[in-house]
Amino acid sequence: MSDAKIDGSAIERLLGVIGGDRDDLLELLDEFFVVAPDYLRKMQEAALSGDLDNLRIASHSLKSNSRDFGAVDLAGLCQSLEHACKSGAVSDAASQVAAIDAAFAAAKTSLNKLVVGNG
Amino acid sequence: MQLSQRQKHLSINWLSEMDDQAVVQAAAGAVAGAKILVVDDNALSRKKIRMAVQNLGYEADVAENGAIALSMLRTEPYDALLLDIMMPEVDGFDVLGALKDDDALRHIPVIVISALDDETESLVRAIELGAEDFLPKTFNPTILRARLEAGLTKKRFRDQELEYFGRIKRLTAAASVLESGRFKPESLGLDDLAAHDDPIGHLASMFRGMAAEIYERELKLKKAIHTLQGSFLVLAVGVVWGLTPALSRMASGLGSNPLGLAIWVNAIAAVFCFSIAAYRGKLPRLGRREFLFFLSWAFLAGILQRMTTFVATEHVEASMLSLIVTLQGFMTFGFAAVTRMERASPRRMIGLLVGLVGVGMVLLTKSDLSSGGEGIWLVFAMLLPLLFAIESLVLAGKRPEHIDIFASVGLMMGISAALLFPFAYWNGDLMPLGTQIGRLELLVVFMGIVGSSSLLLAFHLIATAGAVFYSQSAYAMTIAGVVWGMLLLNEELSVFAWVAFGVIIIGMYLVEPKSKNEELVIQRTFR
Numbered sequence: 001m002s003d004a005k006i007d008g009s010a011i012e013r014l015l016g017v018i019g020g021d022r023d024d025l026l027e028l029l030d031e032f033f034v035v036a037p038d039y040l041r042k043m044q045e046a047a048l049s050g051d052l053d054n055l056r057i058a059s060h061s062l063k064s065n066s067r068d069f070g071a072v073d074l075a076g077l078c079q080s081l082e083h084a085c086k087s088g089a090v091s092d093a094a095s096q097v098a099a100i101d102a103a104f105a106a107a108k109t110s111l112n113k114l115v116v117g118n119g
Numbered sequence: 120m121q122l123s124q125r126q127k128h129l130s131i132n133w134l135s136e137m138d139d140q141a142v143v144q145a146a147a148g149a150v151a152g153a154k155i156l157v158v159d160d161n162a163l164s165r166k167k168i169r170m171a172v173q174n175l176g177y178e179a180d181v182a183e184n185g186a187i188a189l190s191m192l193r194t195e196p197y198d199a200l201l202l203d204i205m206m207p208e209v210d211g212f213d214v215l216g217a218l219k220d221d222d223a224l225r226h227i228p229v230i231v232i233s234a235l236d237d238e239t240e241s242l243v244r245a246i247e248l249g250a251e252d253f254l255p256k257t258f259n260p261t262i263l264r265a266r267l268e269a270g271l272t273k274k275r276f277r278d279q280e281l282e283y284f285g286r287i288k289r290l291t292a293a294a295s296v297l298e299s300g301r302f303k304p305e306s307l308g309l310d311d312l313a314a315h316d317d318p319i320g321h322l323a324s325m326f327r328g329m330a331a332e333i334y335e336r337e338l339k340l341k342k343a344i345h346t347l348q349g350s351f352l353v354l355a356v357g358v359v360w361g362l363t364p365a366l367s368r369m370a371s372g373l374g375s376n377p378l379g380l381a382i383w384v385n386a387i388a389a390v391f392c393f394s395i396a397a398y399r400g401k402l403p404r405l406g407r408r409e410f411l412f413f414l415s416w417a418f419l420a421g422i423l424q425r426m427t428t429f430v431a432t433e434h435v436e437a438s439m440l441s442l443i444v445t446l447q448g449f450m451t452f453g454f455a456a457v458t459r460m461e462r463a464s465p466r467r468m469i470g471l472l473v474g475l476v477g478v479g480m481v482l483l484t485k486s487d488l489s490s491g492g493e494g495i496w497l498v499f500a501m502l503l504p505l506l507f508a509i510e511s512l513v514l515a516g517k518r519p520e521h522i523d524i525f526a527s528v529g530l531m532m533g534i535s536a537a538l539l540f541p542f543a544y545w546n547g548d549l550m551p552l553g554t555q556i557g558r559l560e561l562l563v564v565f566m567g568i569v570g571s572s573s574l575l576l577a578f579h580l581i582a583t584a585g586a587v588f589y590s591q592s593a594y595a596m597t598i599a600g601v602v603w604g605m606l607l608l609n610e611e612l613s614v615f616a617w618v619a620f621g622v623i624i625i626g627m628y629l630v631e632p633k634s635k636n637e638e639l640v641i642q643r644t645f646r
Contacts, residue, residue, distance in 0.1 A: 010257070013257065013259055014167070016259060016260055017167065017170070017171045017174070017258065017259060017260050017263070018167060018170040018171055018174060019170065019171075019173075019174030021170075024170055027166075028163060028166060028167055028170075031162060031163045031166055032163055035161070035162055035163050057205060057207065060205055060234065061160075061161045061164075063234065064161065064164055064234055064256045064257075065161065065163045065164065067256065067257050068163070068164075068167060068256075068257065
C-alpha cells in the first residue's frame, strides 16, 4: 500500500493543543483508528441508500478528524464528498466512498510510521 | 497494536523537537475554577477539545449531543459552552435556541466550533441565536484561550452585575419592609449584605443600624405606654374593688345579710354582663369543656374566696387582712415562674417587694398591726391571696378565648349565684327585696354593676398585662379602701401615707406588664 501525504505541522499543532503529552496524542490516534472505520461504514450505508444527509454528516466528521492528523488527501476527499452532498449533486457516491476508504488505509499506514514508528 | 506497546516506539525526531511555546503560553493564561462544557457528537473531537480545555487549566465536562448538554446545563452550573453545530437530532442551533429561551441559562457564553468550510451562513445564524464567538475545528491553544477568556470575562462582569443588582433589589425590598412599618432589624434580612466590606455593604449596615435605633426607641416608648396603661387599669381595678367593702357596709346598714346580698349582686352582675354580650351579638355556645371551666371559676371565686373572706374577716383585723391579701403578687409570681407562664426577673420580684413595703407603710399609718389576729387565723387568711393567685393564673392560661369577655364574666357570676343559692336557702339567708324600689334595691343594683365592672377590668388586665402585673391590684385595692374611707368616713391621711402610695407606683413600674411576642409595627409616612 502506498504512503499517504501527512502534514507534520498539523500533528505538531494537535500536540500543542492537548498540552504536549505524547501519551494523550497516541490515545487520540487510537481513537481516530477506531472512529474512522465507523464513519466509513456509515458512509457506505448512506451511499447505498442514497441518504445524502447522513453521507454529508459522516464525511464532515471524518474530514475534521483527518485534518487533526494532517491526513491531507483523506481530508480533501471527504471535503469534496461533503460539498457534493450539500449541493445535492453526488455522482457515484459508492466509488467516492471507496476512494476515501483507500485513502484512510494509506493514511493509517503513514501515521503509524510517522507517529508511532512502526513499519 | 496497543497503546502501551506503541509508547516504547515513539521515535520521530520532529516530535521531540517541537516548539512547546504555544503550550506554555496556553498554560500561563489558565483561569482556575471555570467549568466548561464541551458538546460534540464526534468522539475524537470531543476528546481533543476536552484535553485542550483542561490543558488551559479549566475544568471540563463533555456531552455527546445537544439533549444531554441541555440536561447537564440545567443540573450543574457551567461558565462556558464549546458547542459543535453539526450534530444529529438536537443540533447546535437547537441548543442555542433552548438557551435563549431559558432565563437561567441565556447568559452562559457559547463558543461554536466550526470547520469554517462554507459554514459562514451557519456561523451567522449561530451568532444571531446568541453565540458569543466561534472556534475553528483546527484551532491552536492561544486562540482557544483568547476566545474562552473573552467569554468568561464577559460572564464574570455579567455575574457581578447580576449580583450587584440582586443586592440593590434586596436593599429596595428592605426599604419596602420599613415602609410597611416593620423596623425590627431581623425582618429586613440585611445581615449578610451588611457583612460585605464595600459601598453597598456599608449602605446596608447603615440602613439596618438606623432601623435598629428607631425600633429600640419605639419599643421603649411602647413599653412605657403599655406599663402606663397597665398601671391605670390596676388602679382602676383597685378603686372599683375597694368600693365593695364600703358599699357592703352601707347595705348591711340597710338590713342585708352577706350571703343573700352576694346572691343578688352576682345575679344582677350576670344579667348586666349578658345584656351587653347580647347587644354585641356575642352570646356564647358552651361545650362541656367550657362549662366545666366556668363552673370551676365560679366555685373558686364565688364559693371558696367568699367563704374564706367571711371566716377570715371574723378573726383577722381588716388592715392585717389587706396586708395578707397583697401576698397574692408573690404567690402569682412564684406560680408563673415555675410554670414559665411569664418572665421571672429579679426586677419584677423587687417591684413586688417595693409595692409590699408601700402597702405596709399605708397600713402602719392606719392600724396597729401587732393586734392583727391570732397566729392560726393569720395562716388561714393566707388562703385568700392563694385563691386570688390561682384565679388570676387560671384566667391567664386556661380561659376559653373564643368566648366574649362580657359573656365570660356573666356566666361566672350567674353560676356563682346559683351555687350560693342552696347555702343561703339552707341558712335562711335568702334576702327577698321589696317590690318598691328603695335605697337597698338601688344599692344592690349598683353593687352588681360595680362587681361586674371590676371583674371585667381584671379580666382585661390579665389578658393584656399578665397575671403577675394584675396581682398588684391587691395593693391598689388596699389603697383604694383607705381612700374610700377618707371620702366616706372623713378620715385623714398623713404625708407619710401619700409617700407610701408613691412607693407602690414605683413598684408597679418595676414589675412592668408581660411583654408581647408580636412584632412592633411603626406607622410612618415616608412620602
